[in-house]
Amino acid sequence: MSTNVISLVSIGAHPTSGRARRAEQDARAVELGLQLAGDNLQVVHAGDVSEPALRAYLGMGLDELRVLEQPAGADALPVLTDYLRDAGAQLVLTGSQAETGEGSGMLPFLLAENLGWPLVVGLAQVESIENGVAHVLQALPRGQRRRLKVRLPFLATVDNAAPKPRQSAYGPAQRGVLQAEEVEVLEDELFTGALLQPAKPRPKRLKVIKAKSGADRMKAATAKASGGGGQVLKGVSAEAGADAILKLLIEEGVLR
Amino acid sequence: MSDIIRRDPRAEWIARNRLHPLHAAMQPQQQSWMGPSGLVRKNVHGVGFIGPNGIKRIDRSGAQQGGATKRSASVEVQLPLHQVLQPAFYISVVPDMVGGRLSSHDRDLLGLAHQMAGKDGAVLAVVFGEHKESAFETAGVDRLLLLDGNEFSGYSPEQRVQGLRAVDNQFNPRHWLLPDSRSGGGELGRRLAASLGERPATRVWQVKGEECIGRAGAGLQDLARPLARLILAAAECAEPVSETRHEALPVELSTSLVRSLPRIEDLGAVAVDPGAIPMAEAEFIFSGGNGVKDWALFHETAAALGATEGASRVAVDDGFMSRDRQVGASGTWVTARVYVAVGISGAIQHLQGIGACDKVVAINLDPGCDMIKRADLSVIGESSEIFRALIAAVTAYRNGAKRDAA
Numbered sequence: 001m002s003t004n005v006i007s008l009v010s011i012g013a014h015p016t017s018g019r020a021r022r023a024e025q026d027a028r029a030v031e032l033g034l035q036l037a038g039d040n041l042q043v044v045h046a047g048d049v050s051e052p053a054l055r056a057y058l059g060m061g062l063d064e065l066r067v068l069e070q071p072a073g074a075d076a077l078p079v080l081t082d083y084l085r086d087a088g089a090q091l092v093l094t095g096s097q098a099e100t101g102e103g104s105g106m107l108p109f110l111l112a113e114n115l116g117w118p119l120v121v122g123l124a125q126v127e128s129i130e131n132g133v134a135h136v137l138q139a140l141p142r143g144q145r146r147r148l149k150v151r152l153p154f155l156a157t158v159d160n161a162a163p164k165p166r167q168s169a170y171g172p173a174q175r176g177v178l179q180a181e182e183v184e185v186l187e188d189e190l191f192t193g194a195l196l197q198p199a200k201p202r203p204k205r206l207k208v209i210k211a212k213s214g215a216d217r218m219k220a221a222t223a224k225a226s227g228g229g230g231q232v233l234k235g236v237s238a239e240a241g242a243d244a245i246l247k248l249l250i251e252e253g254v255l256r
Numbered sequence: 257m258s259d260i261i262r263r264d265p266r267a268e269w270i271a272r273n274r275l276h277p278l279h280a281a282m283q284p285q286q287q288s289w290m291g292p293s294g295l296v297r298k299n300v301h302g303v304g305f306i307g308p309n310g311i312k313r314i315d316r317s318g319a320q321q322g323g324a325t326k327r328s329a330s331v332e333v334q335l336p337l338h339q340v341l342q343p344a345f346y347i348s349v350v351p352d353m354v355g356g357r358l359s360s361h362d363r364d365l366l367g368l369a370h371q372m373a374g375k376d377g378a379v380l381a382v383v384f385g386e387h388k389e390s391a392f393e394t395a396g397v398d399r400l401l402l403l404d405g406n407e408f409s410g411y412s413p414e415q416r417v418q419g420l421r422a423v424d425n426q427f428n429p430r431h432w433l434l435p436d437s438r439s440g441g442g443e444l445g446r447r448l449a450a451s452l453g454e455r456p457a458t459r460v461w462q463v464k465g466e467e468c469i470g471r472a473g474a475g476l477q478d479l480a481r482p483l484a485r486l487i488l489a490a491a492e493c494a495e496p497v498s499e500t501r502h503e504a505l506p507v508e509l510s511t512s513l514v515r516s517l518p519r520i521e522d523l524g525a526v527a528v529d530p531g532a533i534p535m536a537e538a539e540f541i542f543s544g545g546n547g548v549k550d551w552a553l554f555h556e557t558a559a560a561l562g563a564t565e566g567a568s569r570v571a572v573d574d575g576f577m578s579r580d581r582q583v584g585a586s587g588t589w590v591t592a593r594v595y596v597a598v599g600i601s602g603a604i605q606h607l608q609g610i611g612a613c614d615k616v617v618a619i620n621l622d623p624g625c626d627m628i629k630r631a632d633l634s635v636i637g638e639s640s641e642i643f644r645a646l647i648a649a650v651t652a653y654r655n656g657a658k659r660d661a662a
Contacts, residue, residue: 013473013474013476015474015475015476018476098473099473099474100473101473102472102473102479103458103459103472104446104456104458105442105446105458106446106449106450106455106458109447109449109450112450113451119447120520121413121443135523137526138411140439141438141439142533142537142538142539143528143533143534143537143538143539144525144526144528144539145525145528146525146526147524147525147526148520148522149520149521149523150519150521151519154519159438190455190481193481193482194479194480194482195479195481196477196478196479197477197478197479197480198476198477198478199471199475199476199478200469202492205492208495210498210499213277213278213281214277215277215278230628230629230630230631230632230633231633232628232634232636233633233634233636234623235636236637238637238638238641238642238644238645239645239649241619241635241637241642241645242635242642242645242646242648242649243649244633244635245596245619245635245642245646246646246649246653248594248615248617248632248633249540249594250653251388252355252593252594252614252615253355253356254539254563254593254594255561255562255650256525256562
């Protein structure tokens, strides 16, 4: 049984040059979709159909890419909600945040809320899908993984823990079809009050020393690795030392 | 500090020198004062000073000027108490509590909340599950709401959002502040935003009056916008609270929470190969240096503990570990929560590399080395013996856990 998977993609921006490209995390969502559904994968984009960077997704081996046509600055949420409600997908994959525009990462959360579906954040791997239930691995910080059981249909975001996207080939990218669909356009009201500006480098946090006297300031400036506070076990047997270490490891919860 | 009473000639000199900046601090406690009824009261125990042989001497010639009291090693500074009796409004903060403690990101967030609450508002911290934090007072928490119950244990984002909605109903906070982090805050905040129908300001790094600035897109742009009700703030968004002490009064929810059937079920953590985790983000590092004599046993211990392996520069130069395992200034700067240093004396370059680690455990033969000064727990002894004892203890612990589960 193959599953019906939809990947949502957006246009990315190169981190240095700012040039349009396929978005890094969305490409991972496409890659994961291709591994799960193969040819059955549907890829959907809400935006401008004439954007050449969209062809980079087609170059990953897709026959077609559906584009819900919208001008820049339009709200993608109602359009995508309507589309997904009727699409009959069991799994919808997205990147965790856009590389252009606001990039708040709210879209998957709002889609899940509107559709009433569960949402898995940071999907790393789908282990099995059977009887309307999926077992998936979720990526946690520090390289850890957690196994989750989710009812279908569900939404999932992928981040950098998902499989690396395959390269985009030029030939298939030119052969693939971009299928445009007419949809109702709703303006996003964000930019009525907000202003997008080039990122300012953030000031480095200063080390403020609150000392009342010159002697304290001198001490703070010249202090070496602070001693004290640490417990030192000297002249104990190896077993007692090992027990103390083990106790600390268990307290900190790093021993699994 | 030892109990031996010693004279401190320098302290005595400072006490005599009225121009010295520390002069006031070195003066003895006031020994006579006017009582409430007008009688002069005297503290006879405070008169005089303790001589070099530990016997109290009283110099009635008038030559003695201070230096009488034995100075304690460190004076506990009592910060002024910031009290909010009748909060006009609440600023609600949901800290990440990684490992059950406030992270530096959480403290920055509480600093921002304190700044936004001003004099009249109260900072309400909502903490899920059990915690190990003891410093809510100095971190700037005015009211503390603990939501513990086994429905919040493990990964339960939907239940937590319900809990936060109940908090929203009862306290109606003016602002919600959550850390925009990968360790839970970013996800919970966005879920809450979607559930409340609020548009959050994300990756906020500065709040100025009624405006906030956050990163947008891939970080090439900033988005300046009016202050949102729900703010997901980046690390170092404000200075942490450092000048006041707060009450951290416990408050409770008046309504009991509805328990919903979770659509996402947590089946627990999955064993990950610790060697495959990048060193810079590994949580638990077992690091070896010059003092390790039996490297086969070192690898065995690391495997038994399930820790990522690290090494000091000496161990790498001698060919016992590969270059990519080196911790320190010219290797990797690690951020582990627990760092075990075996046979590493603690060169300054190595200590720089572990600056971000929470708990450091040192196993070393030399009780005077710099690593022991840095460590939270140090065991002085031969590494190979401690390795064997550790393996035995861990195996016994794991077997015991299995027997309990069965």
